[in-house]
Amino acid sequence: xxxxxxxxxxxxxxxxxxxxxxxxxxxxxxxxxxxxxxxxxxxxxxxxxxxxxxxxxxxxxxxxxxxxxxxxxxxxxxxxxxxxxxxxxxxxxxxxxxxxxxxxxxxxxxxxxxxxxxxxxxxxxxxxxxxxxxxxxxxxxxxxxxxxxxxxxxxxxxxxxxxxx
Numbered sequence: 001x002x003x004x005x006x007x008x009x010x011x012x013x014x015x016x017x018x019x020x021x022x023x024x025x026x027x028x029x030x031x032x033x034x035x036x037x038x039x040x041x042x043x044x045x046x047x048x049x050x051x052x053x054x055x056x057x058x059x060x061x062x063x064x065x066x067x068x069x070x071x072x073x074x075x076x077x078x079x080x081x082x083x084x085x086x087x088x089x090x091x092x093x094x095x096x097x098x099x100x101x102x103x104x105x106x107x108x109x110x111x112x113x114x115x116x117x118x119x120x121x122x123x124x125x126x127x128x129x130x131x132x133x134x135x136x137x138x139x140x141x142x143x144x145x146x147x148x149x150x151x152x153x154x155x156x157x158x159x160x161x162x163x164x165x
Contacts, residue, residue, distance in 0.1 A: 003128065004064040005052040006083070009073030010045050014117030017145060018071065019050025021121050024139035025131035026054040034062035047077060054130055071124055073102070073116065087124050089116055098127075100161060106154045115154035122158030123165075133159045 005022065009015040016037045023035035037050035051064040067083040075090050078097075086097040093099055100123050103116035118140070125131050131139075133155060140151045 002053070002055040002057070003068045003130065004066065005054065005069045005071060005124075006064045006067040006081070007050040007052070007071040007073070008077045008081070009048055009089075009117075010077075011048050012045065012114065013048070013073045014114055015048040015050050015073060017143070018073075018117040018121050019052050020143055021118070021136060021139045022125065022130060023052045023054070024143060025125065025135040026052075028135040028138055029131045031056060031130075032059050034059045036062045069124065069128065071120055072097075073120065085128075087120065087127075089120060098165075100158075100165075102158070105157050105161060109157045110150040110153045112150060115150060118151050118154035119158035119161070122155040123162045126159050126162035127165070 007015050007018050019035045019037050023033040026033035031054050033054045035052050053059045053062055070081055070083040070086045072078050073089045075088055088094050088097045088099050089102040090099040091101045102119040103113040105119045106115035107113045122136055136155050137152055140148055
C-alpha cells in the first residue's frame with residue numbers, strides 16, 4: 001500500500017500541522033511515512049501545501065509525484081489538481097470531490113474554525129484507513145501543539161462525520 005497525499009490551503013488553515021499529524025499517526029500505526037511542506041511568505045493567506053507519503057514499504061522519495069489523495073482546505077486552489085480521491089473543505093458540493101464542511105464542524109464542536117484541519121485529518125484518515133482515532137490523538141499529543149483538548153474534539157467530529165458519510 002502506498003498513498004501520496006497532497007494537502008493544500010492558505011496560511012492560517014493549519015495545513016502544515018494537518019500533514020505532520022497524518023504522517024505521525026501513520027508511523028504510530030507501524031507504517032512508513034514522510035512529511036514535507038511549504039508555505040508562501042510565512043504569512044496568513046498565502047498558499048501552503050504539505051505532502052504526506054504513507055506506505056507499508058520504506059519511503060524513498062518524500063514528495064507526491066502523482067497524488068492518490070488531495071485534501072483541499074481552500075477550494076480555489078483545486079484548479080488544475082488531479083488525484084484518485086479529492087476531499088474538499090466546502091459547504092457546497094463540488095463535482096468529483098468529497099466535500100466536508102470541516103471549518104463549520106470545527107466551529108460547532110470546538111469554537112474555532114481553524115481546527116477544520118483536524119476535522120479533515122480525521123475524516124480522511126477514517127475513510128482511507130490511514131490511522132486510528134487514538135493514533136491521531138497521540139500524534140497531536142506528541143507534537144505538543146497548543147490546545148490539545150480542542151484538537152481532540154475536532155478529531156472526534158471528523159471521525160464521526162466519516163462514519164455517517
